[in-house]
């Protein structure tokens with residue numbers, strides 16, 4: 598196995614939740630990590646934790662759905678940390694509603710952040726990976742890709758990311774780049790707290806209802822997803838590409 602020291606990873610949406618846990622995990626694995634989020638200042642907590650643990654880290658503010666901001670952010674990472682060869686497309690939002698109540702803005706916002714964001718980030722970072730003849734892209738999908746009431750926009754985006762993953766795996770494989778997708782089930786984060794709030798359910802009750810459906814009988818935590826990312830970006834996973842790994846405490850939660 599090659600030591601990842603010196604390799605640079607970008608994790609989008611890394612100010613909190615799954616992205617923050619992934620940034621911390623990759624830093625602990627030896628990567629220099631760019632903690633990218635909408636607002637540079639919100640990334641501070643993640644950054645401070647990594648610095649305290651002795652890691653190399655950079656906070657970067659950018660909207661992943663904006664091509665200009667993405668290009669500038671990737672250029673800044675390359676200049677200040679080094680050429681990025683690991684990309685975790687994690688930034689995400691929800692705008693849940695039943696189809697008949699879903700607005701154009703609900704649809705566009707979710708598709709733009711998840712799908713357009715992953716496209717723009719991957720296109721900007723791949724040139725550094727191709728130059729290095731090595732790279733790892735991990736896209737955050739979801740069990741919602743299989744269908745979830747009230748999430749026509751989100752499930753379409755998350756299913757789209759699976760097709761995007763498989764196509765990039767085919768196109769980029771010859772350059773030593775693998776592209777995989779992780780589809781989390783129920784993970785305790787601000788995103789799922791917001792869902793509980795939206796449906797008017799007490800958080801403890803909301804968690805208990807979900808755990809009752811999960812074969813391993815517990816809710817997921819961000820570190821569960823970070824662990825799977827750590828595997829996909831490792832050198833040893835170089836023959837694993839174009840896959841979707843459901844990390845859901847069972848075949849589907």
Ligand code: NAP
Pocket residue numbers: 609610611612613614615616633634635636639659660661662686687688689690710714737738739740780781782783784785786787788789
């Ligand atoms: P989270 O706690 O809401 O964190 C998402 C992060 O993404 C936030 O820091 C957010 O910034 C950032 N973000 C949003 N829009 C962005 C943009 N345009 N550009 C850059 N950053 C942006 O969510 P999470 O639960 O950790 O989810 C992380 C990923 O896993 C998402 O892709 C989500 O769809 C997926 N996922 C989560 C679950 C789950 O159960 N939690 C399950 C399946 C899949 P702000 O705070 O400033 O908005």
